[in-house]
Amino acid sequence: MNVGAVKERAGPREFSPADDLPQEYREAATRMIEFHANSEIMGAYLERPFIRQAPSIDRKLAFSAKVQDEIGHGQLLYRAAESLGVKTREEMLDDLANGDGKFLNCFHYPLKSWVEVPMISFFVDGAAMRRQATLRRTSWEPYAHAMDKVCFEEGFHVKHGEDILKELMTGSQKEQQMTQEAFEEWWPRIIQFFGPTDDDSTHHDFASSVGLKQKSNDDLRNAFLDQYIPKAEKYGLEIPDEPRIRERDDGTYKVEEGDLDWDEFFTIAKNEYEPGVGQINGRKHAQEAVQWVRDTIETDTTAASGHAPQAAD
Amino acid sequence: MIWEVFRQEKTGGYHTHCGNVHAPDREMAQQYAAIQHGRRKPTNSIWVVPRDEIGEINDDEVAFGGTTDRSYRWATAYNTTGEDASEVVESEDEQADAEKRRGEA
Known part of the structure; x- marks a missing residue:
């Protein structure tokens, strides 16, 4: 299929690994899904310390479940990206570790205190969900299928994030004030979540013409504001x-x-912002620290299939 | 040789298991599957998979999730105020449905 034919056929869930697709489509889809997958992983790493810092057992359980979900979303998305045949999962994970892999702007900033948690798990997740819901109609079928499962789980993340916000904004005066300050710090970044305005977006036209992207940056940002400004105001922000x-x-x-x-x-966007570089390296170190686990699994798999001699033999 | 058959109704849908066929090789399995499972119901695509290649693990061997009460994992556990985004409502409905089916299991 050439690009013209792809544009003509483009529709929700239209293309699968069985289709002969041009390189331009495969590369655009890979770039988009890899970015999404990387963002899931980097978001999870950003939130992970708050499993330990959660203020109650209920929050700890829910937050640890959420972080686990996000890592799972990353895995689903790397599979959807890998099925395009442009990059392997290992290449994408290596690129994320060496600083070449790109991910969402919000996950380059440090998350310092519990009052900042709902900025991610309510507002950023809410923004992400606005976008993900539209991607259930993307033209790359494996991506759409991944979005089905992601959206199923994500409603819990947003509601839980909102519940944390509600708790903070009905708490002490100090808590309310700290939450308001966190909101002021995060608000512009959250608005930038949807990327530059349509006139400056590099990749939008092609991705949209082949059905990968369903809504423009500006439309999504407006849809987010329409929904989430009233929410913020409702909680007194x-x-x-x-x-x-x-x-x-x-x-x-x-x-x-x-x-x-x-x-x-x-x-x-160039991975040159100082705190973001720290987070990329932090994940890289965590990845290296558990290399022995992956090695053990690999070795065990070989041994179990009977090809490698056991140490005891 | 037995081949398990997975049928997809429409482009972009999931291939769901719908039965199996006897066939000596993959090509014949595809032909039989097309006739047995794609003839009457709307079909866009069919997969055939040798049964021996399918690994199974069941609830005798492992405790699957979704049966113990972990209400903190459900959107339905959180009461928030105001109108939710449509996709959040949809997710919550899907979760409520899954929760209900857990109760029936």
Whole structure:
């Protein structure tokens, strides 16, 4: 199939590994899904310390279940990406470790305290879910199937994140104030989650014309704001003055893009933002520290299939 | 030789197990499967898999998840206020459904 034919046929879940697809499609889909997979992994690493720091046993159980889910989402997505035949899972994981793998802007920032947790697990996960729900109609079938399972699980993450926010915003004055400060720090980053405005998006046109991407950055950002500004206000959070957000006559919102720090955004996009580099290296060290587990599993598998002599033989 | 058959109704759908056929080789298995399982019901694609190649593990051997009460894992366990995003509502409904089926199992 050539690109023209792909564009013509493009529709929800239209293409599977059985189809003969052009390199342009395979590379665009790989870039998109690999980015998504990397983001799941880096998000999980960012949140992991809060399993230990969770303030109650209920939170600890739920949060540990959530982090486990996210790692699972990463695994599902690497499979969906690998099935395009452009990169292997090992290559993608190696690239993530050596700093070449790209991932979501929000996961380059440090997560320092429990009051910041709902910024990720309510707002960022909520934003992610807006996007993921549209990707159930992506044209790469294995990606859409991964989204079915991800969306099934993700509702719990968002509701739990919202529950943490609610608890903090109905807590002591100090807690409310700290949560508001965390919100002010994270708000611009969350708005940038959806990437640059459509005019500046490098990859949108092609990905959209072959049905990989279902909604533009701007549409998704607006859909997020429509849903989540009322939520934030409901819990008593004040929306920061900047970036300026205008409410249109029809009740939808528009962001003044010039108020956002795009230099920082593109530094992050190149994996050159200092805290993000620390997080990439942190994961790399964790990965190396448990190399012996993977080695043991590999060795055991060989031994069990009877080809390698046992130490006791 | 027995081949397990998985049928997909529409493009983009899941291949779900629908039965098996006797056949001496893969090509014949595909032919038989197409006739036995793709003739009457709407079918977009069929997979045939040699039974010997399928690994099975059942609930005698392992404790699968989803049977103990881990309510903290369900969206339904959290009462929040205001209208939820449509995809959050959808996820919660799917989870409520799975939870209900757990109760019936």
